[in-house]
Amino acid sequence: KLTLHSTGNIQQVFKRGRATVHFNAAFDRQSFRSASGLIIWNEEGEILATQAVIHSGIANPFTIEAYAGLQAVKLGISLGVNKIGVVGDSKIVIKKCQSSNTDKSVIGAIIRDIQNQKKQIP
Numbered sequence: 001k002l003t004l005h006s007t008g009n010i011q012q013v014f015k016r017g018r019a020t021v022h023f024n025a026a027f028d029r030q031s032f033r034s035a036s037g038l039i040i041w042n043e044e045g046e047i048l049a050t051q052a053v054i055h056s057g058i059a060n061p062f063t064i065e066a067y068a069g070l071q072a073v074k075l076g077i078s079l080g081v082n083k084i085g086v087v088g089d090s091k092i093v094i095k096k097c098q099s100s101n102t103d104k105s106v107i108g109a110i111i112r113d114i115q116n117q118k119k120q121i122p
Contacts, residue, residue, distance in 0.1 A: 024036065066110040
Protein backbone atom coordinates (compact mmCIF):
# COMPACT_ATOMS: atom_id res chain seq x y z
CA LYS A 1 0.00 0.00 0.00
CA LEU A 2 1.61 3.24 -1.12
CA THR A 3 0.78 6.47 0.67
CA LEU A 4 2.25 9.93 0.26
CA HIS A 5 2.41 12.15 3.32
CA SER A 6 3.04 15.79 2.55
CA THR A 7 4.39 17.44 5.65
CA GLY A 8 7.28 19.70 6.51
CA ASN A 9 8.49 17.54 9.39
CA ILE A 10 8.61 13.84 8.58
CA GLN A 11 9.48 12.91 12.16
CA GLN A 12 6.11 14.18 13.42
CA VAL A 13 4.30 11.84 11.03
CA PHE A 14 6.05 8.66 12.19
CA LYS A 15 6.78 9.41 15.85
CA ARG A 16 4.43 6.69 17.07
CA GLY A 17 4.44 2.98 16.46
CA ARG A 18 6.78 0.40 15.12
CA ALA A 19 8.51 0.12 11.78
CA THR A 20 10.36 -2.73 10.13
CA VAL A 21 13.39 -2.14 7.95
CA HIS A 22 14.31 -4.81 5.41
CA PHE A 23 17.84 -4.62 4.07
CA ASN A 24 19.86 -6.46 1.47
CA ALA A 25 23.27 -6.02 -0.11
CA ALA A 26 25.06 -6.98 -3.31
CA PHE A 27 28.82 -7.28 -3.77
CA ASP A 28 31.02 -7.30 -6.91
CA ARG A 29 34.28 -9.11 -6.11
CA GLN A 30 36.11 -7.88 -9.22
CA SER A 31 35.68 -4.17 -8.60
CA PHE A 32 35.18 -4.27 -4.81
CA ARG A 33 32.01 -2.24 -5.27
CA SER A 34 28.77 -2.97 -3.56
CA ALA A 35 25.26 -1.68 -3.09
CA SER A 36 22.76 -1.92 -0.30
CA GLY A 37 19.02 -1.42 -0.45
CA LEU A 38 16.61 -0.60 2.36
CA ILE A 39 12.85 -0.40 2.62
CA ILE A 40 10.99 0.59 5.77
CA TRP A 41 7.34 -0.31 6.46
CA ASN A 42 5.00 0.76 9.24
CA GLU A 43 2.57 -1.51 11.10
CA GLU A 44 -0.17 -0.86 8.54
CA GLY A 45 2.06 -2.07 5.69
CA GLU A 46 2.70 1.38 4.26
CA ILE A 47 6.12 2.07 2.80
CA LEU A 48 7.65 4.90 4.80
CA ALA A 49 10.92 5.21 2.90
CA THR A 50 13.35 3.44 0.62
CA GLN A 51 17.07 3.96 0.24
CA ALA A 52 19.80 2.63 -2.03
CA VAL A 53 23.50 3.24 -1.40
CA ILE A 54 26.51 2.48 -3.62
CA HIS A 55 29.74 1.66 -1.76
CA SER A 56 33.32 1.36 -2.92
CA GLY A 57 36.39 -0.07 -1.26
CA ILE A 58 34.50 -2.74 0.67
CA ALA A 59 36.73 -5.78 1.21
CA ASN A 60 34.14 -8.59 1.39
CA PRO A 61 30.42 -9.34 1.27
CA PHE A 62 30.26 -9.90 5.03
CA THR A 63 31.28 -6.29 5.64
CA ILE A 64 28.67 -4.87 3.27
CA GLU A 65 25.94 -6.78 5.11
CA ALA A 66 27.07 -5.09 8.32
CA TYR A 67 27.05 -1.67 6.64
CA ALA A 68 23.54 -2.34 5.33
CA GLY A 69 22.42 -3.18 8.88
CA LEU A 70 23.92 0.09 10.15
CA GLN A 71 22.11 2.03 7.42
CA ALA A 72 18.85 0.28 8.36
CA VAL A 73 19.11 1.44 11.97
CA LYS A 74 20.07 4.97 10.93
CA LEU A 75 17.12 5.18 8.53
CA GLY A 76 14.68 4.17 11.25
CA ILE A 77 16.15 6.72 13.64
CA SER A 78 16.00 9.48 11.03
CA LEU A 79 12.28 8.80 10.58
CA GLY A 80 11.75 9.06 14.33
CA VAL A 81 10.05 5.72 14.90
CA ASN A 82 9.82 4.40 18.47
CA LYS A 83 10.57 0.74 17.71
CA ILE A 84 12.58 -0.60 14.81
CA GLY A 85 12.64 -4.18 13.62
CA VAL A 86 15.55 -4.96 11.31
CA VAL A 87 15.23 -7.85 8.87
CA GLY A 88 18.03 -9.06 6.62
CA ASP A 89 19.50 -12.24 5.27
CA SER A 90 22.68 -12.02 7.34
CA LYS A 91 21.78 -13.86 10.53
CA ILE A 92 25.31 -13.49 11.90
CA VAL A 93 25.26 -9.69 11.61
CA ILE A 94 21.83 -9.45 13.24
CA LYS A 95 22.84 -11.73 16.14
CA LYS A 96 26.02 -9.73 16.72
CA CYS A 97 23.98 -6.51 16.81
CA GLN A 98 21.55 -7.95 19.35
CA SER A 99 24.39 -8.98 21.64
CA SER A 100 25.87 -6.59 24.18
CA ASN A 101 29.28 -8.27 23.99
CA THR A 102 32.21 -6.53 22.32
CA ASP A 103 32.71 -7.99 18.86
CA LYS A 104 36.33 -8.56 17.84
CA SER A 105 35.71 -9.72 14.28
CA VAL A 106 36.48 -7.82 11.07
CA ILE A 107 33.14 -6.04 11.35
CA GLY A 108 33.47 -5.26 15.06
CA ALA A 109 33.65 -1.48 14.56
CA ILE A 110 30.48 -1.50 12.45
CA ILE A 111 28.69 -3.66 15.04
CA ARG A 112 29.68 -1.17 17.77
CA ASP A 113 28.30 1.66 15.62
CA ILE A 114 25.00 -0.20 15.30
CA GLN A 115 24.87 -0.88 19.05
CA ASN A 116 25.54 2.82 19.75
CA GLN A 117 22.86 3.90 17.27
CA LYS A 118 20.32 1.62 18.99
CA LYS A 119 20.80 3.63 22.19
CA GLN A 120 19.39 6.71 20.40
CA ILE A 121 16.00 5.05 19.83
CA PRO A 122 13.50 6.42 22.36
